[in-house]
Amino acid sequence: MAPSLEIDDNKSLYNDLRDLCKENITYFTTDERNCSTAIANSFEQLFENVGIIKPLVEELRNVCHLYDFDPSIPGNGYRSYVRVVDLFIAHCIKVCNQMATNRHSFFFRKSFYTKEIESCNQVMSALVLCIENLCLLIGWSEPGMLFAGNDTAALELMMKIEPSKLCPFYGRCLAFQFNESLQPALKTIAIMMAAFSEVYYNENGMMAKANTAWNCSKYMLNPELRARRIINVIQYSSIHFYKAFLFLGETELLKSLPNLVSPAVAVNRLVAIPSKPIKYMKPNGELFELQPSICHTGPASLNVRLIAKTKREGMLAESPSNGTLPEPCENLIIHCHGGGFVSQSSSSHESYLRDWAVRLDIPIMSVDYSLAPRAPYPRAREELLFAYVWALNNAAFLGSTAKRIIMAGDSAGGNLSACVALKCIELNIRIPDSLFLVYFPCAIAWSPTPARFLSLIDPLIPLGFMTNCLKAYACSPDIYQDNLYEYKLKNIAKPKNGPNENITEEVESSEEALKLIHDNEEDTATSVEKTISTNEQRQSKQFSTIITETAENITSTITNTFMTLTGGITEEEISDSEDALNEVVEEKPLPMDLPKLPDDPFLSPYFANDDLFKHLPPVHIVTVHMDPCLDDCVMFAKRLKGLGKKVNMDILKGLPHGFLNLAITCKEAHEGSVLCAERIAELFKEIEKSES
Structure with missing residues (x-):
């Protein structure tokens, strides 16, 4: 189940990448064609960053075994980040080799490869910052302890990183740390999230819904636009957006x-x-009566x-x-x-x-x-x-x-x-x-751990979503509601009538207990009948309509995307200057005023x-x-x-x-x-x- 390239402890890859950078610097410095100077400069920066990150990675590589569960089962967040960097070095080598192979061709896409190498350099710079912070984290923890001893200071290390520095992880290099067979699925999820956010926040009215297929196409063809969109969604969206997006998996x-x-x-x-007390005989013979939960939402089956x-x-x-x-x-x-x-x-x-x-x-x-x-x-x-x-x-x-x-x-x-x-x-x-x-x-x-630093670069559970989930579950409703919209959407339009919580509320079971809900004759599908109030029906219909319309648009995305691609639209034609959304990521970290969580x-x-x-x-x-x-x-x-x-x-x-x-x-x-x-x-x- 390992990736195709086994690179554990393969330190020579770092030197190989630096050699490739030097060779490309020499080539593009002497190349008089347009954009050659920009490519050469990016290779020079990448060369420097590899030199900076190599000793930092070695510092982690030398101590990460001290934090394993067992020598026969190596694994912890420090090891993971060492492997992340190793995998990214391999990714950069692949890009460099592709450039070296194609750069003499008349059809060499210099603009494309310029963006590729710039993205690699940006990711490497962000990884340098993450690894530097992890090296500090080691000094704050007891030997073998992965939970930081200085929670507040460690949390600041994670949350002070500007969102703009994390953009490259959601662009061209998205999901590089996972198996190649999984990367298309993860990129598709990222594209869908960016496109779904336009529907959810109802930007441009009905046009956003009608053009979902086009939105998916533009986020597919313009990784930089996708990255900025996702970072803004992560930074400013409430938990209700996350719930609505994940609810797409519940569509028919x-x-x-x-x-x-x-x-x-x-x-x-x-x-x-049924929401009725249960009498249970304990192993010691004592009769025990367990009451159904009534907290927060009252009794329900x-x-x-x-x-x-x-x-x-x-x-x-x-x-x-x-x-x-x-x-x-x-x-x-x-x-x-x-x-x-x-x-x-x-x-x-x-x-x-x-x-x-x-x-x-x-x-x-x-x-x-x-x-x-x-x-x-x-x-x-x-x-x-x-x-x-x-x-x-x-x-x-x-x-x-x-x-x-x-x-x-x-x-x-x-x-x-x-x-x-x-x-x-x-x-x-x-x-x-x-x-x-x-x-x-x-x-x-x-409490940050080295593994939780992975949320800074994870396409499925990024830091903003993770903190919102923890607040939503662990905080009391009054505390959570006070903090619910503290991350205001500045570059993503809100619904015209303000955030509508109703469309993201799940429909709860009624108080009337249903004994059994039968399948169809083949027992392959489930029919669920519930008694709900008129109010709940209205909420359910509103939520269902939005999700159904979105799902119908997204299911046609693959076909429409390929039609768009074959129609001759290229990445260069969807330029940043023509982006309808004109996404801009602020140089502002996530706020630190997180509520205290109970030690329960x-x-x-x-x-x-x-x-x-x-x-x-x-x-x-x-x-x-x-x-x-x-x-x-x-x-x-x-x-x-x-x-x-x-x-x-x-x-x-x-x-x-x-x-x-x-x-x-x-x-x-x-x-x-x-x-x-x-x-x-x-x-x-x-x-x-x-x-x-």
């Missing part, structure tokens, strides 16, 4: 993809758990999705229709989806869950918890605990005996899964037999005391080298290991945070999903072995 078109490419399953149904390869005896309380059904499965997986605590659902994670269900032949119950900012902490954690206890009482309904239970979660879902396990320990409720956690944050805090172990499981932490079940963690949450995973694993707990970890190369959601579009992401299924199977075998 994208929700139908699993039916086309994922394995068929016998059961794929939504079940609504809780939806869970049951996915299973095989219909089993007692599943969904249905009578056998054709012969005898298999006996209930002894195993059960309780899944909690990611999405930054603010977006997505079991439906958006259905593609890989269906694959897991088929590979493992184990029922999977995925929980659709309430989302922030409407339902911040602790609503989601309380709902997941409620669903877990309900599953213990109703295992037969899920086609399982629940003899062995693994709680699995990715990203925000991993955090919630770990928090619920700790809450079970505190309440003396049966603890899950194992935890399977994927690229999850264990500390909801502003059921919000940040890493903060739990040893008395709770040491009772956690065996844990397996899967994460990736280029993930801003990598150090959270490493520190969580190191703490478990220090307490003598059983913990294992995989750190995958070349994949981004959220790769599970890309499993149907990329071979390497699919292989990562398959690895996750294999690790879950191994956990069940270990549990079974421990029983004998």
